[in-house]
Each structure stands twice: as structure tokens, then as C-alpha cells.
Amino acid sequence: MSWISRLGYLWQRVRHPQRIDQELDEEVQTYFDILIARGMARGLSRREAERAARLAFEGPEQVKQRVREARVGVHIEMTLQDLRYAWRVLRKSPGFTFFAVLTIALGLGANAAIFSLVDGVLLKSLEYPEPERIVQIWERPPGDLRNGIAAANYIDWANQNQSFEAIAAQTGDTMSYSGGGEPRSLRVGLVSAPYFDVFGNQGGARPHVRPRRGSPRPRESGSAHASSVDESVRRRHRRDRPRHPPERHAVQP
Amino acid sequence: MAKTTGLLQGTLDLLILRTLELRPLHGVGIADRIEQVTRGVFVVGPGSLFPALQRLAEQGWIDGEWGELETGRRAKFYVLTAAGRAQLAKEKRTWRKVHTAVNQVLAEET
Numbered sequence: 001m002s003w004i005s006r007l008g009y010l011w012q013r014v015r016h017p018q019r020i021d022q023e024l025d026e027e028v029q030t031y032f033d034i035l036i037a038r039g040m041a042r043g044l045s046r047r048e049a050e051r052a053a054r055l056a057f058e059g060p061e062q063v064k065q066r067v068r069e070a071r072v073g074v075h076i077e078m079t080l081q082d083l084r085y086a087w088r089v090l091r092k093s094p095g096f097t098f099f100a101v102l103t104i105a106l107g108l109g110a111n112a113a114i115f116s117l118v119d120g121v122l123l124k125s126l127e128y129p130e131p132e133r134i135v136q137i138w139e140r141p142p143g144d145l146r147n148g149i150a151a152a153n154y155i156d157w158a159n160q161n162q163s164f165e166a167i168a169a170q171t172g173d174t175m176s177y178s179g180g181g182e183p184r185s186l187r188v189g190l191v192s193a194p195y196f197d198v199f200g201n202q203g204g205a206r207p208h209v210r211p212r213r214g215s216p217r218p219r220e221s222g223s224a225h226a227s228s229v230d231e232s233v234r235r236r237h238r239r240d241r242p243r244h245p246p247e248r249h250a251v252q253p
Numbered sequence: 254m255a256k257t258t259g260l261l262q263g264t265l266d267l268l269i270l271r272t273l274e275l276r277p278l279h280g281v282g283i284a285d286r287i288e289q290v291t292r293g294v295f296v297v298g299p300g301s302l303f304p305a306l307q308r309l310a311e312q313g314w315i316d317g318e319w320g321e322l323e324t325g326r327r328a329k330f331y332v333l334t335a336a337g338r339a340q341l342a343k344e345k346r347t348w349r350k351v352h353t354a355v356n357q358v359l360a361e362e363t
Contacts, residue, residue, distance in 0.1 A: 002311075002312040002313050002314075002336070004313070005311060005312060005313030005336075006311045006312065006313075009310070009311045023329070026327065026329075027280065027303070027328070027329045028299065028303065030279070030280075030281075030322075030326060030327070030328050030329075031280045031281055031299055031303075032299075033326075034281045035281070056298070057298040057299050057300060058298065058299065058300040062300060063299045063300050063303055064303075066300050066303065066304045067303045067304050067307050069304070070304035070305075070307045070308055071307060071311070072311045
């Protein structure tokens with residue numbers, strides 16, 4: 001049960017730090033005195049004997065320091081000493097303390113801000129069901145990064161699609177709302193009918209999808225190609241919606 | 254110091270425990286005894302001896318008691334405890350094992 005014994009020593013040191021140090025002092029001093037007495041017995045003067053003992057070994061102070069470093073709990077003791085020292089320094093120079101605290105506070109704040117951004121953009125999963133199966137498709141013309149897709153191309157893609165469960169198109173627009181009172185300008189998203197096959201019907205709210213008359217129909221989808229979606233739906237999607245209209249969303253099989 | 258062969262980690266503990274097995278000794282007595290028995294191969298300086306004594310005492314293997322020298326001076330004498338005796342037996346076994354193994358390796362060479 002050596003840890004009980006070590007705890008006992010630690011407790012003694014906390015209770016009688018001075019006595020422990022005095023005893024160490026005396027013990028090491030006795031050791032060196034015996035060496036010096038031996039040197040003098042060999043015919044050295046006292047100073048020569050002291051010097052010889054120091055040269056042969058380390059001086060008493062170094063020896064005591066080594067013992068202190070070997071003691072159990074020395075790390076706790078040193079940490080406490082460092083903390084006390086830091087506290088004194090900080091209290092003595094409030095200007096320095098102010099800027100030190102300010103620096104740490106800014107650092108913490110910046111880290112928290114960056115983390116919440118990374119968390120929102122990268123770490124938190126999207127609110128769609130099975131977001132890992134949703135991809136975004138662009139055209140990439142030579143010498144350009146990406147561009148919008150012609151409606152006819154989208155229809156061809158949707159018709160010839162063999163890789164995705166559904167492909168939906170989306171674009172942004174501004175429309176006037178004149179349903180009641182003051183007419184208002186609304187930003188709206190225009191999406192093709194498979195949009196809700198791609199993103200799922202969230203929270204049980206029924207999106208209001210109205211087929212546009214005379215619009216060209218993709219062969220398989222069997223419903224309207226372009227639809228208007230009411231604003232509450234748009235609002236719910238705003239956070240997660242990509243920013244580059246028009247685009248194509250698709251679900252991988 | 255010059256004569257000291259590099260002590261294996263843990264060897265000093267074994268030497269001290271073995272030295273105290275015979276009778277209680279103070280610091281200088283322990284160092285003298287080790288130097289004598291090893292015929293000067295191991296010279297233990299106070300910088301290694303006292304930290305080792307501190308460690309062994311904290312482990313509960315030895316106990317320090319104040320006594321008197323012939324000169325009438327107070328000195329701390331170290332005594333092997335029961336736990337220290339058990340530890341010494343364990344370290345002796347380990348040492349013999351290591352000793353045999355190393356010897357076998359060296360015998361291969363010749």
C-alpha cells in the first residue's frame with residue numbers, strides 16, 4: 001500500500017513544512033560535516049576539506065534541491081508556487097493584467113465565433129432526410145467555373161436520367177404579392193415538381209404546388225415542370241438553399 | 254565520482270535496500286557500505302543518495318529515525334520496514350532474472 005505511505009508523507013509536508021525542511025537541512029549538513037571531518041583527519045585544513053567535499057559531490061544546496069524535486073506531489077507544489085507568483089505579478093501591474101485578460105477574452109470570443117460558423121456550415125447535418133444522397137449539379141463550360149442550365153437541357157437530363165432518383169430545377173425570382181392590402185415584392189424560388197421528391201416534405205407542411213399551364217413535361221415525372229411555391233415554404237428553405245440559381249438538384253439512387 | 258559506473262535505473266534502490274537489510278545506517282554509512290562492498294565500483298554521491306532515500310521512504314520501504322553518532326551528533330538512521338523487506342525479495346528475483354538473461358546474451362558472443 002505504498003500510496004497510503006506517500007499520502008502520509010504529503011500530509012506531513014502540508015502540516016509541518018518547516019520541520020520537514022529543517023530536518024532535511026540537518027541531515028544533509030551532517031553528511032557534509034562527516035566528509036569534512038574525514039578530510040581534516042587526512043591532514044587537510046577545514047577549507048580544503050570543504051572544497052574537496054564540494055568538488056567530489058554536489059554542494060549541500062544542490063543536494064537539498066534534488067531531494068525536494070524527488071518528493072511526492074512536487075508538481076502540485078510547483079504549480080501552486082507558479083500560481084501564487086502569477087497572482088502577485090498580475091496584481092502589481094493592472095495595466096498588463098487588463099491587456100492580458102483582454103487578449104484571452106478576444107481569443108476565446110474569436111474561437112467561439114469561428115467554431116459556431118464551422119459547426120453551422122460543415123458539422124451540423126442538413127435538415128433534409130438523407131442529406132448525404134442529395135447532390136448539386138452544374139454545367140461547366142470551358143474556361144468558366146459554372147453556369148446556369150437552359151430549361152431544355154434540364155428536361156433532357158430529367159428524361160434521360162438513369163442515375164438519380166429524381167432531378168429538380170430551381171431558380172430565384174422576384175414577384176409581386178397582391179393578395180391583400182398593400183402589394184408587396186417577394187423574393188421567390190421557382191422549382192420544378194420533383195423538388196419535393198428531392199428534399200422531402202418537411203414537417204408535414206403541404207407545399208402549395210401549382211402546375212403551370214402549357215409547360216413542357218418531363219417524360220417520367222408526370223407532373224408540372226415549373227411551379228410556384230408559397231412563401232412559408234420558401235422561408236423554411238432559405239437557410240439551406242444554395243445561392244447560385246438556376247441549379248439542378250438531384251438524388252442519387 | 255570518476256570511478257562510478259553508470260547505475261542502471263532502479264539498481265540504486267536495490268543496493269540501498271540490501272545494505273539496510275543488515276542493519277540501520279545513516280546516509281554516509283550507506284554510501285560507505287555500498288562503496289566498500291562493490292570495491293569502489295559504485296560511488297554513490299549525496300545528490301543521488303538522498304533523493305533515493307526520500308523516494309524509498311515515501312514508498313514505505315524504509316523509515317528514517319533520528320539517533321546519535323559516536324560524536325554525540327544527531328543523524329537520521331534508516332531502517333528497512335516489513336514492506337521494504339518484501340520489496341527487496343522481489344527486486345532480488347528480478348535482478349537475478351535480468352542478470353542471467355544478460356549473461357546468456359554475452360555468452361553467445363564468445
